Amino acid sequence: MVDTVARHPGCTCRELLMVLGIEGWNSLSKGRLNSRLYRLRTEGYLDWEPGIGYERRWYCDVLHGDQAPEDASPATSETIAEELTFDLERFLKGFRHVVVEEPAVPEGIELYDWQREALEAWEDHDHAGVVEAVTGAGKTRVALAAAADVLREGGKVAILVPTIDLLHQWKREAERLLIQTLRLNVSIGILGDGHTANLARCDLLFSTVQSACHNYLLPDSVPEHVESLLVADEVHRYGSESWARALEPPFGRRLGLTATYERSDYGREEYLDPYFGGVIFYVDYERALDEVIIAPFKIAFVGVSFAADEQEEYDEYDAKAYKYRRTLIKDYGLPEEPFGEFMREVTRLSKTGEEGARLAGFYLNAFTRRRKVLAATRSKYDRLEDLIGAVRQADKTIIFAQTKEAAERAAAPFVESGISGAVLESGMQRLERKRVLAGFETDDYELVAAPKLLDEGIDVAAADLAIIVAASASRRQMIQRMGRVLRPKEDGHLARIVVLYVEDTSEDPEVAHEGFLDLVTGVARNVEYFFTDASPKQLCSYLSP
Incomplete structure (x- = not known):
């Protein structure tokens, strides 16, 4: 393998697969080749550089010697040059789409129709x-085109993000699209994670919102006539008094990005709007599916x-929540529907000194305790064993839980059955988290389980099966979790989403999820309910790729 890359430097995985096919490796799949390439990279034999779009072009770091792996035959610069000349002639004759000459610089970032319309x-x-x-759907490209x-x-340009992981993720994508693809000659700075840059010292600044709240992104030393743009990723997060301080008035252009522009308080109306x-532009599942920018999907609601x-414990907190809710609606004028509006008013009231604040706090306490009972119910984790067959059939699987402990508990039956898996959580060291994410990409792990860490933003390898252990009442969280498995699949197969819920409770999809069911029912390829008597065979059959 190393010898092949040495003889064909700069080839993508797909191009290397063609070369290997010529050399007789006809049974090798793209997935297995990709996994082998990444493994050799971690061992120090290969490395890659960004190509066009999401391409990665592979190069050999070790050509010969004691450090070469078993499948790398000894080579000299002369023999490599001879073989390279011969093989490239044969390769180019059969596959003329491989371009050796320097590509022309594109005028702009390649965009889908909806992205162009959003910019307009x-x-x-x-x-x-x-x-x-x-x-x-691809909101990042809209922002980078702007x-x-x-x-x-x-x-x-300043790009504002809520986490350090997202800061570096945005920086990598900007370097790939703006510098490597468009060849823009710009300087890049970081504010946060130990860095203290601002736009007086660079052209393109990436900042966490926490750092931006205490430092100027666009200092007075930048002349007023210089055009400026602030991009706010996960913009719904900035609708609070403290984080809104990062939204500096001097920026002449302003672009917010979000999957769901909603909050449980009035921060949107007070600060964001x-x-x-x-x-100014909205893309729903129907449009995203029509333009093939997300994969078609089906959903299984699995009851326990x-x-x-x-x-008994659930009934206690449910009764309290019901009583407090009725009183808040009847005596304090809180809206009964939609539920999201009611929760916004409860949250606002609980933070005031107004009459009813104490009752609002009682309701939120009962609501939280009821949700914890639902998330921790033992039958959900027992039911996970029925999904082992479905996970084995999947390309990759992501499990969503509410806490680190719940994620570990959810991963356990799969790992015990021989499926390679790992848990991701916010308390991990960043290098350890990167190691797990890299292992998921290279197929060292077939499954990752995580609490809220993967709900927003973090770039994770494409998976085609999601298992949601703790179904959220938040439509935004459900949309974000689904998005983790909705990248289009090369072979066009469906993404599958499993939502575990306790029947006849506030978690039941017939009454929960703030209209989430209405949102997806019309666009999902299929939605099925599996009650407690459904067999593992029925579940696996429905969830097959």
């Missing part, structure tokens, strides 16, 4: 507004039942 809508709204698009226009004019001007002690 943003421009029509005086370069201000929020783009709301389902997770996986950034490219400003940077070409000699302007300044006045700054960005509200949503409480044990007697769990039912």
